[in-house]
Amino acid sequence: MSMVTDAKALRSAFSRFVTGVTVVTTRGVDGAPVGFTANSFTSVSLDPPLVLVCPGNHLSTFEVFRNASRFGISVLAEGQQHVSNLFASRREDRFSTCDWQPHATGVPLISGRAAGFVCDRFHALDAGDHAVLIGQVIDFDDACLPGLGYGPNGYFEQTQEREAQAPPVQSTRASVLLDDGRHLYLTADQDLPTASVPAGTSPLRALTARLEAAKIRFNLNVVYAIYDEGPHARRIVFRGQTKGPQPGLSKIPTQNLPELSIRDEALKALLTRFAQEHSTQNFGFYIGDAYDGDVLPASER
Ligand SMILES: Cc1cc2nc3c(=O)[nH]c(=O)nc-3n(C[C@H](O)[C@H](O)[C@H](O)COP(=O)(O)O)c2cc1C
Incomplete structure (x- = not known):
């Protein structure tokens, strides 16, 4: 004392x-x-x-x-x-x-x-x-x-x-690279069709619901990239197939993707990689953040 x-x-x-x-x-x-x-x-x-x-x-x-x-x-x-x-x-x-x-x-x-x-x-x-x-x-x-x-x-x-x-709120967006074999389909503001994923919801289901509501015909297959857009924001990008014109989306020839003036650096890098891989049909899987990450082979060949 x-x-x-x-x-x-x-x-x-x-x-x-x-x-x-x-x-x-x-x-x-x-x-x-x-x-x-x-x-x-x-x-x-x-x-x-x-x-x-x-x-x-x-x-x-x-x-x-x-x-x-x-x-x-x-x-x-x-x-x-x-x-x-x-x-x-x-x-x-x-x-x-x-x-x-x-x-x-x-x-x-x-x-x-x-x-x-x-x-x-x-x-x-x-x-x-x-x-x-x-x-x-x-x-x-x-x-x-x-x-x-x-x-x-x-x-x-x-x-x-x-x-x-309080634990930080984690927000997730799910997007799709919709491809008809020769073109990619982007929204009017040159972004991928995207859904925000409410906590506890499957990203695939949230994205499917968003595309169906917009009457976009698609066939989702594999995950193409998962990256952090900020400390508490994550984006998951799927690849998907589609055919013919899609409501509200514009058709961009795949080889032109690297020339698009897109402000979001991470999206620009992703589209450039997609265009390159599309030409060889040898797709990788990206995991990282908006600036740095790794491209893994999507499947063992
Ligand atoms: C958080 C805090 C709590 C205080 N609590 C008391 C208190 O309970 N009784 C008290 O006489 N002065 C307390 N004081 C000090 C008086 O508020 C301070 O001396 C005040 O300036 C006195 O007023 P005066 O300038 O008219 O003398 C406290 C000061 C602070 C910052």
Whole structure:
């Protein structure tokens, strides 16, 4: 155990108890709004509804809060770090640089809060260098927003942490090189007929459904390439046979494919390889990403 006289170590140990962040507000004797950032907020009782907060005697407004007959507590929402910093700063103009509204009782409340409480003074006692201010809740609101968190490393947002831990969404597209022996069939924007593949669906089935819906006649056979188009995006390209004109597709002579001006570099490389292999009818299978990969023999000969 550490010596309790080591204030720095004690403060650090206290900070392991992660909290939300609030702004505690009231009106000074002149009626001007006053407020400070506090993470010492605690719910105390449901019946009667009681909460507490601990203003420190270092506060410029300590006496105002120590004696306040009514005060407000705004629980800050994720994204309101700037409001927390504002009300923890030495700035005098706190209320002119943030959005707030007076409650019907006149108590100021911070706009965009996750929840708000308006309290009548229930009890106040001095406890070392802080006071414990217990309030009876007379009105409250709840915006059901995630609250801003505060811990040993400063502010944190649960939503961000959850997103960081969530597995990345993998999106898959399935496409086809539709070939009639001498031509390849491309869409109007010079791409392969393509279907996006919903999670848990077979790429072949998704592509078949897309081609059938477009009334394109085809016969899908082998996989020609699988490559990553980005960190979480994959494209699977099949080869397929077709005959005659196909609705919505234009017919490009296979040997002309390398000359097409196609911006997608990976698709351009794929079409160039297809044209070369088509001339010898010796097709490979590409696996890699949009920039680098390997061409494997499609079958043992
Ligand atoms: C996250 C956070 C939590 C805080 N919690 C409290 C608290 O519970 N009680 C307190 O007296 N001061 C707390 N403070 C410090 C006051 O907000 C800060 O000292 C404020 O500037 C005091 O207002 P003043 O400038 O009017 O003295 C906290 C500061 C931060 C950043």
